[in-house]
Amino acid sequence: MLVLGAAAAVLACAANAAMPVSGVAQVPRSDYQALHWRLIGPFRGGRVLAVTGVPGNNRTFYFGSVDGGVWKTGDAGRTWKPIFDHEPVGSIGALAVAPSDTNVIYVGTGEGDMRSDVAQGDGVYKSTNGGRTWTHLGLADTRQIARIIVDPHDPNIVFVAALGHPYGPNAERGVFRSLDGGRHWQKVLYLNDNTGAVDLAFKPGDPRTVYAALWQTRRPPWSVYPPSDGPGTGLYVSHDGGDHWTHITGHGFPAHPGRIGLAVAPTRPDWLYAIVGGAWNTAGLYRSEDGGATWRRLSRDPRITQRCWYFCALTVDPANAERLYVMDTIVLRSNDGGKHFLALKGDPTGDDYHQLWIDPTDPKRMILGSDQGTEVTLDGGKTWSTWYNQPTAQVYKISTDDRYPFWVYGSQQDSGAFALPSQTIGYDGITMEEFRELTPGGENGNVVPDPENPNIVYGDGTGQPPPCRSSMCAPDRCAMSIRCWPIPMRGIAPIGRCRWCSSP
Structure with a gap:
């Protein structure tokens, strides 16, 4: 589920409540058809794998969230505007601005890594007006796109590194090339249906020379870390714009590389x-x-x-x-x-940092994507913009209490658990002033308030020491860890397989 802030999960829970369940009162769908989506936060950035900017422009940057679409700033990160919300997919793996026409932007959907909670996409999109409107260009079954590069002299020549299905084989993976701005695609580098492409680069000054990294990998759904590696992984080069490729082996390069x-x-x-x-x-x-x-x-x-495998x-x-x-x-x-x-x-x-873009005309100007969101610097890293202005959190679990107005509780990927009100009397709406961090639940567990006392919150966490944990958070902010089975001990493996994000 794509969650842009916590509101989406709350309404999804309301919809699920209307499904027939034995012994439970039914709520007709007509009773909530007039409800509209309303963003309540948190305004704490989520995981970002794709960042870019406009060469020579010290205010305009873009980032792609793995579960929150594409965003644009015109003031160097002070504020961000969503520009991809009308498209049917929210997971972004790659972004590229055409150097010769910066109004042309290519977006590769489906995050280009192999986390156990990977979000998938439906191909490539293109804008010719700086992100105001988008056109779907196909490659829908690539599922994960890790990199896009555009010829520095021709915005119609574009290469796509498609990683493919994370959980099984498929044919639409490898390196794809378009010579007409994405209207037609040719698969120019392909090894087999278990091996995808994960990175691309042009030789500076010679876009006919293209380097490509292939990665044979698979994500077992029961595994937390890491995914598998296969023998198809390797480095390739083309000297004729992608028509022919040579496998780079030996001469100091490892024979059996990982990613x-x-x-x-x-x-x-x-x-x-x-x-x-x-x-x-x-x-x-x-x-x-x-x-x-x-x-x-x-x-x-x-x-x-x-x-x-992650970075x-x-x-x-x-x-x-x-x-x-x-x-x-x-x-x-x-x-x-x-x-x-x-x-x-x-x-x-x-x-957990993933990508850094540096302006080729000014090396002090950078944009950085991480599990916490996106930051911009104009002074070579001495100062950075905030990531507390991006409602792109990946929220694994959600719950509410019985107060009025009720509060919403959730666990955010790599940032930890939180609580925030469903509404406020402030003129500015719900802001980070009302936001509360929580100890129970961690970044991926259940977070549940006591039905009789919302100041007491219980949580668990999968894959954290101990892997199954309950905590109690009282008004004085103390926390108590309560161990439960299974508990890994030195020399003793935990029983059964473990997923990163378990069901509630």
Whole structure:
């Protein structure tokens, strides 16, 4: 379910209550047909995998939420406007602004990672007027689109990296190319129905040279971390605009890579960086200085490859080939070509950063997407805009109490549980002033108030230590953990399979 704030889940619960259930009073649908959707929050950003901006424009940026559509700012992140709400899908995996015509925007739907709660899409969309209107361009069965790149000189030449179905095989995956602005598509790189494409990059100054990363992976629905890796994973290059491809193997590149993330260096066109996941003895940061012919591993720092299946993203400074940024649980920066990394932003508990776009005309101007939302900087990272102005939260579970007006409780992905009122007497409506953070429930569990005392809230969490947990939150903000079965103990595996988000 797509939840843009908590209101959607509340009304969905009302609809479910009208379904026939033995022994339960029935509510005719006509009794609530006059209800309208109303946003109540929280205004705390949700997970973002796709960000971009307009080169040379220091105010206009875009981001794509994995469950909240596409958003645009004209004031460098001070305010955001939804521009994709009239389309039938809300999960966004990729965004690309055409460099030669910035009114042309391509959107790839379906988040391009393999979380156990992955949200799927229905293909590619295009706008020719800066996001005011959209046209669906097909590729509906790709389900997950991880990257889109547009020829820097021709807005009609576009490449799409389609990861495909997360839970099973399908044919509509791999690298697709359009030469006519998306009216027709050609599958130009395809290995098999278990292997999709996860990243793409043009060689700077030569868009006929295209690099592509394929990833063979599968998400078992009972698994929390990580998804599976397969032998189809690999790195490819085309020197004729995608007509023919060569598999890059050997010469310093690992023979059995995990997920691969790519980045090119605009000031050194032959330099190609790759973050490679997989086995500890081969994972790390690699660089080729001859367009992919030979490679050397620059770093095996575990901070840049932990959970590579979830992150695996890097960006090179457009003015300095030796300065690069790696997105992981924190943002790391290297000033010496990847030999050493310093933490730039985040904390060890993990804000979970996914993509960084840097303006090619001004390296101080960036936009960053994370599990917490989107931030913009105009001064090279010294200051950032807030993510507390984006109602794009992924809310796993929802409940209400019996007060009037009633309060809504939920658990938000990677941000934790919350409570907020269903209405307020303030002129500005429901704001973050009324928002309350909660201890019970964590980021993915049930959050349920005591029916006789809403100051007492119970919650559980799956996949957190302990994996099944109940807590009690009293008015003095204290919390108590109450253990319940199953409890993992040292040397003893938990019984049965565990999902990230269990049913209530």
